Amino acid sequence: MNAPESKTAAADKHTVLVVDDHPLFRRGVRELLSLDDTISVVGEAGTRDEAVLLARQLEPELIVLDLNMRGSSGVEILTTLKSEDPSMRIVILTVSDSGDDLLACIRAGADGYFLKDMEPERFLENVHEALEGRLIVDTAMVRYLTDMIREKAQPEAPNPLTEREEEVLSYIAQGLTNKMIGRKLQISDGTVKGHVKHLLKKLGFNSRVEAAVWAAQREEQKAKRQM
Template sequence: MKKILLVDDHSIVRQGLKNLIELEADLEVTGEAGSGIEAIKLVRAQAFDIIVMDISMPDKNGVDTLRDLKHVAPDLPVLMLSGYAEEQYALNLIRSGCKGYLSKDAEPEEIITAIRAIANGKRYISAVLAELMTNEITQPHDKLLHETLSEREFQVFFKLASGRSATEIAEELFISIKTVSTYRTRILEKMSLKTNADLTYYAIKNALIT
């Protein structure tokens, strides 16, 4: 029996997933968290075989939670099941260590297939993600600007675009304000943008934030 932790700030979403998962004889939801902070606490307290997690959460988003989980439980696989389409986040999050990414619009059968594969130590690559990865290899010049960022640069970019100050980002990532400033400069250069407002506009335009 594979033990699953569901992480989503909407209880109705968690309940829907739980109902779906528990139709399967080999899968069991043994934990639920409404935030990234709750998820970290649960992972410290009990054992799971896989985490199914959303990106958009109020206190600690999925991007940050994924990074923290790599330190707390580096071998615990994560499936990102998000309201954002694969084109927005999948490649960045796969690089950051998640084992699979699906849109919440995916068919129930595919969600179960992905959970089962990842819980058994495999990576799940959807048809959409496979095409994105192929395009990245064969047509690297067609990358979206945010896809050129490193894992940490993407993390800082996401926070800047969401309106976080340099001080807040430094506190959340446990780095200096000077380091945040260095990352900001590098991000703006890579993306050919000039201000934080430009980052926010880019993120909204590309449906990275709402």
């Protein structure tokens, strides 16, 4: 575990915590992120316990988390952190292009799924989009998520959502966080959270990413019917 950077030093930058059990790879990610003067890597962790401890201490804006770690899985760490703070933004950075791994992470609350073979420039772009509250899935993996959601999504009625839930869903599809949605609709974060919980239950989903992809597919189908 590397010594964390002070909160004061990172006060004017976006804060990121890097979690990976390979020191060489962690250092590479840190150095890449350090090339961006708007980002500060406030800490590095190589184990589950280090990750949980630093996440609590540093409260980073974003955690970049490896999926396959010795002694613990990224999904386990993700589940632990999300159970403590659902608003914590966590993206998975992995070599796995398995559709099963993707869905497991999304269901556990991941805010993004990046593959380690992406270009450095694209990685930085994805990190910025994640920091802005958007839901990011590597383009090579979107088709898996789309297929799985198409097979699973079976709303109990043609339009089971309330008008407010439809509004919230549209903003989720745009990648907005609960706080951002609350500002748009002039309601509290807690109220938004309640709407999200209800619409996910109605649509049979476990995560916002699943709902976002489903909503995008629905809009695409509507557009085709109107042509």
